[in-house]
Amino acid sequence: MGLVTSDPPGNSHLIPYLLHLSFTLSCTLLAKMLCGGTSATKPATDETQRIADAVKAELEEKENRKFSTFKTVEFKSQMVAGINYFIKVLVGEEEFVHLRVFQSLPHENKPLQLSSYQTNKAKTDELAYF
Numbered sequence: 001m002g003l004v005t006s007d008p009p010g011n012s013h014l015i016p017y018l019l020h021l022s023f024t025l026s027c028t029l030l031a032k033m034l035c036g037g038t039s040a041t042k043p044a045t046d047e048t049q050r051i052a053d054a055v056k057a058e059l060e061e062k063e064n065r066k067f068s069t070f071k072t073v074e075f076k077s078q079m080v081a082g083i084n085y086f087i088k089v090l091v092g093e094e095e096f097v098h099l100r101v102f103q104s105l106p107h108e109n110k111p112l113q114l115s116s117y118q119t120n121k122a123k124t125d126e127l128a129y130f
Contacts, residue, residue: 037078038086041127044072051101052087055114059099063119067091076127081105084115088127096121100130 049072060066071090078084082104089097098118104110118130 038076038084038129039078041074041076044074044087048072048075048085048087051085051103051112052089052099054112055099055101058114059097059117062114062117073123074127078129082108086127086129088121088125094122096123096125098125098127098130 052070052072056067056070069091073088073090073096075088076086078086082102085099085101085103087099087101089099091097098121099114100116102113102115104113116130
């Protein structure tokens with residue numbers, strides 16, 4: 001038995017092509033959802049309303065007031081070791097709050113966490129990392 005030094009028969013010439021294709025696809029996917037970066041702003045969904053509703057009582061306690069209006073308007077998300085949701089919520093006629101809510105990974109089985117929030121926001125205020 002000697003050492004084989006030639007390329008094995010078959011499609012070994014495809015390896016560089018497949019590596020390039022894999023790299024290109026990875027870059028495309030990363031451009032759409034960067035770990036650590038926030039997504040584009042999106043219209044609120046039933047899911048973001050559910051997330052905001054889950055932390056409403058905690059926000060009311062911290063702000064020492066009740067919100068009769070509590071409607072999500074838009075959101076961004078950020079992939080970390082879980083997901084940070086940045087949610088713009090209408091809480092009055094012209095009054096908004098921005099919420100940052102953390103959702104842990106499913107296997108951790110932890111409740112949603114109100115990480116931070118900003119009050120006295122207007123409809124035109126951009127939803128940004130805070």
